[in-house]
Every structure is written in C-alpha cells, then in structure tokens.
Amino acid sequence: xxxxxxxxxxxxxxxxxxxxxxxxxxxxxxxxxxxxxxxxxxxxxxxxxxxxxxxxxxxxxxxxxxxxxxxxxxxxxxxxxxxxxxxxxxxxxxxxxxxxxxxxxxxxxxxxxxxxxxxxxxxxxxxxxxxxxxxxxxxxxxxxxxxxxxxxxxxxxxxxxxxxxxxxxxxxxxxxxxxxxxxxxxxxxxxxxxxxxxxxxxxxxxxxxxxxxxxxxxxxxxxxxxxxxxxxxxxxxxxxxxxxxxxxxxxxxxxxxxxxx
Amino acid sequence: xxxxxxxxxxxxxxxxxxxxxxxxxxxxxxxxxxxxxxxxxxxxxxxxxxxxxxxxxxxxxxxxxxxxxxxxxxxxxxxxxxxxxxxxxxxxxxxxxxxxxxxxxxxxxxxxxxxxxxxxxxxxxxxxxxxxxxxxxxxxxxxxxxxxxxxxxxxxxxxxxxxxxxxxxxxxxxxxxxxxxxxxxxxxxxxxxxxxxxxxxxxxxxxxxxxxxxxxxxxxxxxxxxxxxxxxxxxxxxxxxxxxxxxxxxxxxxxxxxxxxxxxxxxxxxxxxxx
Numbered sequence: 001x002x003x004x005x006x007x008x009x010x011x012x013x014x015x016x017x018x019x020x021x022x023x024x025x026x027x028x029x030x031x032x033x034x035x036x037x038x039x040x041x042x043x044x045x046x047x048x049x050x051x052x053x054x055x056x057x058x059x060x061x062x063x064x065x066x067x068x069x070x071x072x073x074x075x076x077x078x079x080x081x082x083x084x085x086x087x088x089x090x091x092x093x094x095x096x097x098x099x100x101x102x103x104x105x106x107x108x109x110x111x112x113x114x115x116x117x118x119x120x121x122x123x124x125x126x127x128x129x130x131x132x133x134x135x136x137x138x139x140x141x142x143x144x145x146x147x148x149x150x151x152x153x154x155x156x157x158x159x160x161x162x163x164x165x166x167x168x169x170x171x172x173x174x175x176x177x178x179x180x181x182x183x184x185x186x187x188x189x190x191x192x193x194x195x196x197x198x199x200x201x202x203x204x205x206x207x208x209x210x211x212x213x214x215x216x217x218x219x220x221x222x223x224x225x226x227x228x229x230x231x232x233x234x235x236x237x238x239x240x241x242x243x244x245x246x247x248x249x250x251x252x253x254x255x256x257x258x259x260x261x
Numbered sequence: 262x263x264x265x266x267x268x269x270x271x272x273x274x275x276x277x278x279x280x281x282x283x284x285x286x287x288x289x290x291x292x293x294x295x296x297x298x299x300x301x302x303x304x305x306x307x308x309x310x311x312x313x314x315x316x317x318x319x320x321x322x323x324x325x326x327x328x329x330x331x332x333x334x335x336x337x338x339x340x341x342x343x344x345x346x347x348x349x350x351x352x353x354x355x356x357x358x359x360x361x362x363x364x365x366x367x368x369x370x371x372x373x374x375x376x377x378x379x380x381x382x383x384x385x386x387x388x389x390x391x392x393x394x395x396x397x398x399x400x401x402x403x404x405x406x407x408x409x410x411x412x413x414x415x416x417x418x419x420x421x422x423x424x425x426x427x428x429x430x431x432x433x434x435x436x437x438x439x440x441x442x443x444x445x446x447x448x449x450x451x452x453x454x455x456x457x458x459x460x461x462x463x464x465x466x467x468x469x470x471x472x473x474x475x476x477x478x479x480x481x482x483x484x485x486x487x488x489x490x491x492x493x494x495x496x497x498x499x500x501x502x503x504x505x506x507x508x509x510x511x512x513x514x515x516x517x518x519x520x521x522x523x524x525x526x527x528x529x530x531x532x533x534x535x536x
Contacts, residue, residue, distance in 0.1 A: 151320055152356035154344040156370035156423065166369070170360035247360045251405025 028217040033224075036217040044215035046206070046222075056222070059201040061229060064187050067123050071130035071183055076176060079138025080168060089139075096135065104129045104190040108197050122194040122202075129190045130183035137179020141172030174248060177241030181234055188230045203229075264296040265331050266426035266459035268317060273326035274484075275312050286312045288484035290326070294476075296426075299453050299460045301470035303520055304480030304488075305527040310463045311353075313485070314429050317461070319344035330426065346370050348427040349420035353435065355412050357404040363390070363415050364400040370423040382422075389418045393448070410441035414448060421456060430462040434469065443501060446473060450499055467516045471509060472499055479519040482527035489519045 009030050016029040028036075039047045046053050082089040082096075104125045111121035149167050158166065195204030203222045210218035242249060275287040286309040294300050302310045315321045316328055322341035329335055335342050344350075349370075357366050367386035371377040377385065390396040393414060399407050404415070413433050420428055430449075434442050450473060453460055464470050470477045471493055479489040493512060495503055503509050 146354075146356065148352045148354065148356035149358060151318070151344065151350065152352065152358075153369075153373075154320075155318065155346065155349045156419070157346040157374035158369075159373070162373045166358065166361075166373075170358070173360075245360070247403045247405070251359060251403050 026216070028220055033217045033220045037221050037224075044210070044213075044218045046215075046218050053221075053225075056201055056203050056206050057225060057229065059199075060191060060195065060203040060226075063119075063123050063126055063195075063202065064184075064191050064233065067126035067191070068130050068180075068184055068187050070123075070127045071134045071187070072180065075131045075134030075179075075183070076138050079135040079176075079179075080142055080164070080172065082135070083139045083142025083172070084164070084168060096132070100132050100136075105193050105197070108194065112198055118198040118200070122191065122199050125194045126187050126191040129186040133183035133186050134176075134179050137182065138172060138176050141175025141179070142168055144175060145171035170245075170247075174241070174245050177237065177244065180241070181237050184233050184237055185230065188226065188233070192226065264457065267296040267331050268294040268427065268459065268461075269329045270294075270313070270317075271327045271329070273313070273316070273323045273328060275309065275316070275321075276324045285484035287323070288486050290486045292478065292487050292490070294459060294461070296331070297457045297459055298476060299462070299474045300476050300478060301462045301464055301474035302478045302480060303464060303467060303470050303516065304485065305482045305520070305524045306465075307527070308480045308482050308523070309485030310480055311431055314350070314431055314461065314463060316341070317427070318348055318350045318429055346374060346423035347425050348429060349423060349425045350429040350431060351413070351416050351420055351433045353431045353433065355404075355409070355416060355433075357412055357416050357419070359404050362401050362403055363396075363407070366404065366415060367419045367422055369419065374423075385422060386418070389422055393418060408441070410437060410445060413437075413445060417449070417452065421452065421458075424456075425458060427459045427461065430460065432463050432465065435465070442469070446501075449473060450497075454498060467513055467520065468504060471495075471512050471516065472501070472504060477512075477516055479516060479523070482523045482530070488523065489515075491516055491519075 013030050015024045016027050019025075036042050036044065037047055038049075040049045042050065046056075078092065082092050107125050107128060108121060111124045112118065115121050115124060145167065149171060150163060153163050153167050191202075192204030192207070195202040196208040199205045203226050207219050207222045210216070210222065270290060270292050273287055273290045275285075277284040277286055290309070290313065302313070304310055312321065316323055316336050317330075319335065319342050322336045322338060324338055327334060327337040330348065334340075357363075358369070361369065364383055364386050367389060368377075368379065368382035371382040371385065372379055376382075387397055387400060390400055396411075396414070399411060399415075404412055407415070416433075417428070417430075434445050437445065446469065449460075449462075452458070453473075462470070462473065467477075471491075474493055477491040477493060478487050479491065480486065481488040491512060495506075495508065495512075
C-alpha cells in the first residue's frame with residue numbers, strides 16, 4: 001500500500017514538473033499541495049489550520065449522513081417488503097425500475113423547484129442514489145435467502161412477524177450491508193455533484209469554487225479530503241457490518257477447522 | 262397416551278403447471294401409514310417422493326385426493342393446512358438457521374409457539390443435546406462451525422423438541438460419508454425407539470431404507486405411485502450387523518429389483534424425451 005501511494009505521488013510530481021505537455025504544468029505539484037494543506041497561513045485561504053476547512057467537511061458530512069440515514073430508513077423496509085411480498089414487488093418494482101435509470105443530477109432542477117431551499121435539494125439527490133442502492137441490495141438479500149429457511153421456520157410454528165425478525169432480517173443482513181457500503185459511496189458521488197450545482201458550502205462546492213478562483217492547490221486538498229472522508233465512512237459501515245453478522249465470521253476459517261469432529 | 266401420527270394418503274394426484282406442459286408428479290397414490298411407524302420411501306429421482314412429503318408437511322396441495330393425519334384433513338385440492346410443528350421436516354440440504362447458535366436453533370420452535378419461555382426452552386434444548394450424546398459443548402456454536410453430521414443431529418433435535426407426531430426426513434444423509442452415515446442411522450433408530458414418532462424417510466440408499474424402516478415403499482417412476490410395499494420384518498433393536506444377514510439380503514434383492522426396473526423405465530423415457 002505504501003509503495004502504491006509513494007509511486008503514484010512520484011508519478012504525479014514527475015508529470016507536473018518534467019513532462020513537455022503544457023496541460024500538466026498547470027497542475028499543482030504534490031509538494032505545493034502538501035505545504036498549502038499544512039500551512040498556518042495558507043495562500044488560498046484553506047488549510048488544516050483554518051476554520052473554513054472543517055466547516056466544508058462538516059457540511060458535506062452532515063448532508064451525506066442525513067441522506068444516508070434517510071436511505072437506510074426508507075430503503076431497507078421497502079426492499080424487505082419487495083423481496084417478501086410478490087404483490088408488493090409487482091407494484092413498487094415497476095416504479096423503481098423506471099425511476100432508477102434517471103441520473104440523480106437530472107433531479108436537481110426539480111428538487112430545487114419543489115423543495116424549500118438549496119439544502120434539501122442537495123440532500124435529496126444524494127439520498128436518491130443511496131436509496132436505490134439500499135433498496136435493491138436489500139431486495140437481493142431477501143431473495144437470496146434459502147427458501148428452506150422459510151419452510152423450516154413455518155414447520156416450527158413461526159408466524160409472519162417471527163419470519164420477518166428471525167429469517168428475513170438476519171438472512172438479508174450481509175447483503176444489506178454490502179448495499180449500504182455501495183450506498184455510501186454513491187451518496188458521496190452525487191453529493192459532490194449536487195454541491196457543485198446548488199450549495200454555498202461543502203467539499204464539492206469548494207472544488208468548483210477554487211477552480212473558478214484559480215486556487216488549484218485547494219482543489220487537490222478538497223479532493224484528497226473527500227477521498228479520506230469517503231474511505232472512513234465506508235470503513236465504519238464495513239466494521240458495523242462485521243459486528244452485525246458475527247455468525248458469518250465465526251462460521252468460517254479457523255473456528256471451523258477446530259470444531260469439526 | 263394414545264399413539265398419534267397415522268397418515269393416510271388417498272388417491273393423491275399431483276400435476277404441476279396444469280395449463281401448459283403438465284408434469285404428472287403423482288398419480289393415484291394411496292397408502293396408510295400407521296402411527297409410530299418408520300417408513301422409508303425409495304424410487305428413481307423425480308418420482309414425486311419429495312412432492313408427497315411437501316404435501317404432508319403443508320407446503321403444497323394435491324390436484325386430486327386427500328391426505329389425512331389421525332383422521333383430520335391435512336390437504337385436498339381446495340385447501341391445505343399450514344405447516345405446523347406436529348409434522349416437522351428435516352431438509353435435504355439442511356436448514357439450520359446459520360445466524361442462530363445451536364441452542365437458539367433447537368429452542369426456536371417452543372419459543373415462537375409461545376409454549377415455553379426462552380429460559381425453559383433453552384434448558385430443554387440443553388437437556389436434549391446432553392441426551393443425544395453429550396453435545397452440550399456445541400450449544401453455543403453456530404451451525405457453520407460444526408460438521409455436517411452434527412448439523413443433521415441438531416436439526417433433528419430442533420424438530421424433536423416440538424414433540425412432533427410425524428418426522429419428515431427428505432434425504433437427510435445424502436452427502437455423508439459412510440462412517441457418519443452409520444452413526445446417524447444408530448442415532449435415528451435410537452430416536453425412533455425413544456419417541457415412537459412416525460418417521461417418513463426419503464432416501465436413495467436401499468441398505469439404509471431396509472436397516473431403518475418397518476416398511477419400505479418403492480415408488481414408480483413419474484407419475485409416481487406406490488409400486489411395492491416391502492415389510493421389513495427384521496427384529497428391533499436393529500444393528501449394523503444385520504446388513505450381512507441372509508434375510509436382509511433377500512429383502513435387499515427384492516427392493517433392488519423393483520427400484521432398478523423403475524429406474525430403467527425413467528432412463529428410457531428420458532432418452533425418448535431428449536430424442
């Protein structure tokens with residue numbers, strides 16, 4: 001990992017400093033970016049010592065989290081219902097199949113028109129992609145449950161609510177968490193685009209703003225920050241997922257080798 | 262306590278997909294299974310053994326005919342009772358809930374039926390595990406952590422804790438090696454002795470069928486019906502040595518002849534369908 005990162009930074013440095021292509025010469029080199037990033041008195045106004053830097057991170061993170069939680073609260077139950085009840089799927093599935101191919105950014109104008117202010121609009125488009133990813137993966141998760149588990153539960157006297165709690169939710173959990181990771185990634189993706197179009201704060205806004213103001217190092221700082229925040233958010237979900245499906249961890253590997261007789 | 266768990270199957274027919282290419286799974290299938298009997302069903306693949314078992318379990322209903330349990334209607338072409346804990350299925354590929362521990366799996370039935378509190382159910386589950394050969398040590402393992410033979414034993418215990426009238430076993434030992442299989446046979450014989458439950462076992466293994474069952478039902482190829490009813494008059498308790506006895510061999514020959522005839526028919530028809 002260290003080697004990969006080091007060599008790509010060297011490549012970046014080399015491209016900017018030594019290539020004959022003019023296009024690359026406009027880019028800031030890694031050293032300039034780094035020095036700007038940690039400067040107590042940054043040339044372009046944003047570094048780890050400025051309040052603005054954190055304000056942008058905070059805005060973006062706040063939007064991503066709100067959108068993600070909305071997707072979780074609405075997407076998981078919808079996906080469960082679609083996977084569980086064929087009738088429900090016939091209705092909701094058709095609608096979803098129609099809406100899903102519309103790129104999230106196409107919703108921006110409508111969202112701004114309908115929702116009060118820019119903030120809900122940005123959150124809405126962010127929510128939308130996360131919602132589709134969550135719903136579809138939950139649906140997939142429910143469908144992937146071995147039908148014998150449902151039958152076995154029925155044999156043992158389980159009613160619909162028992163089946164929901166004891167079969168569907170735990171059975172779909174691994175796939176739901178995969179979906180949530182995808183949802184989080186997709187959320188950041190469309191959040192940045194949304195912020196570029198309709199926001200006054202946030203990492204995406206700042207990237208475009210820095211471009212307009214010819215503050216190129218700031219663009220790279222914001223991009224790198226996005227990478228780190230995005231990675232951290234995925235890591236948190238992955239970690240939570242591992243804890244939630246502990247049975248899966250324990251059912252593989254060494255534990256199995258030791259316990260079989 | 263009067264013995265319960267008598268199943269009567271009356272002229273059952275099952276056709277899948279009646280509109281299109283109708284598949285005749287069962288035709289005029291009739292038999293009486295007395296309470297407490299150990300029945301083995303053998304026959305070529307696709308002869309409707311599982312279909313019959315599914316109808317008894319309550320997953321499906323017949324196109325014609327009726328199925329009764331202790332004189333009470335289980336299924337006819339217009340209704341089928343829901344699956345219930347009085348006839349529990351042990352599945353071909355195993356259906357222990359992988360996200361629940363062995364103990365939670367076994368205790369599941371009484372808890373969801375609200376027959377026992379969680380604490381009582383888990384105590385009962387532990388007692389069953391202990392009686393099944395000191396298996397308490399795996400109580401807190403997840404199913405994925407134990408061997409497939411163990412999984413089957415646990416799955417059978419999960420059924421038994423409900424004191425079912427009928428135990429429906431759908432080829433549960435198919436993917437097992439000979440040693441585990443013979444251990445499982447002893448285990449199952451022991452269970453049948455102790456609980457006096459009606460057991461319906463689907464299998465492809467004729468030795469297994471004869472060693473375990475009171476009656477071996479040989480089914481015909483599709484549309485499945487009962488071709489031959491072999492009464493296994495070997496004494497109980499049964500043991501593995503019986504396999505080499507003369508009488509066993511005689512029963513086995515009888516079963517082999519019947520099954521092979523059907524298997525050949527199925528094979529020939531298969532060729533015709535392909536041509």
